[in-house]
Amino acid sequence: MTTLIDTRDLTLAYHGRTVLRDVNLSLAPGEIVTIVGPNGSGKSSLIRALIGALPPAQGHVTRKRGLKIGYVPQSLAIDPTLPLTVARFLNLPRRIGAGRVAEALRQAGVPDLAQHQMTALSGGQFQRVLLARALLSEPDILILDEATQGLDQPGAAQFYRQIEAVRRQKGCAVLMVSHDLHVVMAASDRVLCLNGHICCEGTPEIVASAPEYRALFGTGTQGALALYRHEHTHSHGPDCDHDHGHEAAE
Amino acid sequence: MLDDFLVRAALAGLGVAIAAAPLGCFVVWRRMAYFGDATSHAAILGVALALALDLPVFGGVLVIALVMALLLTALTGRGMGGDAALGVLAHTALALGLVAVSFLPSVRVDLLSYLVGDILAVSGTDLVVIWTGALAVLMLLSWRWSALLSATLSPDMARAAGVDPQREQFILTLALAITVAVAIKVVGALLIAALLIIPAAAARPLSRGPETMAAAAMAIGAAAALGGLLVSFALDTPTGPTIVSVAAAIFALTRSLQAARG
Structure with a gap:
């Protein structure tokens, strides 16, 4: 099994300030990994480094040769002066046939939108179109950067179910980011908590097996959302003396 | 019936209009209106340098516009934001x-022609x-069209799809410098940005896609250039400002058509 993306001692800086340090992360084909962390914890910087948009300050990012990334940005500000139908949008940067466009829209759960203007879509429709676009490249990995921002809770739950359905069908790996410490996908193989570095990681199941966490599961969202709470009073052993600047979920 | 100089003026106006219109679409989509302004205003500095060094004006303007545009790009990231920096520059x-032109006594008389043009x-x-x-400019834009559009929508998404947004930004910068020159x-220099932005803005209500908007902007720009030339000839008004005024009238027309449609 070849690793899709591998980082070694990755340190990232933004405007000369270190935002993330010593990240060792390995993404395997087909796995679902969720990154959580508060605002400013370096999540988006990490994503941008993984897709090649942000060069490492130190360390390395290694992508499998010919790796195809389907990237769903956290939002996309399309200027109202730019007329753009969904179909035209999906044909960027390369022309793709109408058949594949329709197929991708169907997989993303919005089969009827091809001739709509991008600026006329609702938040949920817009995110699904972005998902359809990411799927067009037949990606080895889907990377979603806070893709449910701006959606309400049921909308987000629906969107996550769509992602799960897509992954079952396509078998691609999924890396998602959430700024919301409470919410991660139940189907995640791993959850990474970021706060300037990887401060903890584990399967949601392990987390969920603790009674205080189990009580928080399944709040009427049909299992697509998991409420994941952890404390930051954990110990790192003698070599680690950092503090944690964010509060755990309530 | 048309004099030679009018034919030449018409051809010059058409040439500029068809290059400026599709480029202007990107200027509008990327909210670079001020950026276009700053670059074209720098052209006067290029004129002064070219005349002082006895070089062709076109070359001087091209170089200074390019330097200015690159400087602005470096200062403001993707050519957006940095409102105050753009205003200052x-x-x-x-x-x-x-000021530089004032050191060249021979040019002082011609200054107005570089500020508002002298198409005749x-x-x-x-x-x-x-x-x-x-x-x-047209070849650059059509060659990079899809990549430019992708980079305009989202630099990061473009990058994930294998498009280098910085390269596309440079292509636009280069096209802008050529157009200014x-x-x-x-x-x-004062009205170049108007010729970039107004036809594109006037074309917006008529368009459902980026390509149709660029084509409509070209048609509107060409109509403004020819119409402006005729009006200025009939009314004996300065040609450059008249062309821009006609473009503005077309803008008002397409906007009110859109408003009337609801």
Whole structure:
């Protein structure tokens, strides 16, 4: 099994300030990994480094040769002066046939939108179109950067179910980011908590097996959302003396 | 019936309009209106330098516009935001250019022609320069069209799809510098940005896709250039400002059509 993306001692800086340090992360084909962390914890910087948009300050990012990334940005500000139908949008940067466009829209759960203007879509429709676009490249990995921002809770739950359905069908790996410490996908193989570095990681199941966490599961969202709470009073052993600047979920 | 100089003026106006219109669409989509302003205002500095060094005006303007655009790109990231920085640079460039020109006594008389253009004085050589530049801009834009659109929508998404947004930004910058250099004779440094933005903005209500908007902008720009030339000839008004005024009238028309449609 070849690793899709591998980082070694990755340190990232933004405007000369270190935002993330010593990240060792390995993404395997087909796995679902969720990154959580508060605002400013370096999540988006990490994503941008993984897709090649942000060069490492130190360390390395290694992508499998010919790796195809389907990237769903956290939002996309399309200027109202730019007329753009969904179909035209999906044909960027390369022309793709109408058949594949329709197929991708169907997989993303919005089969009827091809001739709509991008600026006329609702938040949920817009995110699904972005998902359809990411799927067009037949990606080895889907990377979603806070893709449910701006959606309400049921909308987000629906969107996550769509992602799960897509992954079952396509078998691609999924890396998602959430700024919301409470919410991660139940189907995640791993959850990474970021706060300037990887401060903890584990399967949601392990987390969920603790009674205080189990009580928080399944709040009427049909299992697509998991409420994941952890404390930051954990110990790192003698070599680690950092503090944690964010509060755990309530 | 048309004099030679009018034919040359019409051809010059058409050349500039068809290059400026599709580029102007990107200027509008990327919210670079001020960026275009700053770059074209810097052109006056290019005129002064070219005349002082006895170089062709086209070359001087091209180089200074390119330097200015690259400087602005470096200062403001993707060519957006940095409102104050752009405002400072736009007017500083114009002021410095005017000061520099004042050191050249022979040019002082001609200053107005570089500020608002002198399309009726276009020579055969000017026409070759204008059309070469215009075709170069059109070829650049059509060659990179899809990549430019992707980079305009989202630099990160473009990058994930294998498009280098910084390269696309540079292509736009280059196209902008060429357009400024060929347009200075036609509409002058003060009004180049108007010829970029107004046809594109006027084309917006008529368009459902980026390609149709670019085509409509070209048609509107061409109509404004020819219409402006005729109006200025009939009313004896300065040609560059008249062309821009006609473009503005078309803008008002398409906007009210859209408003009437609901």
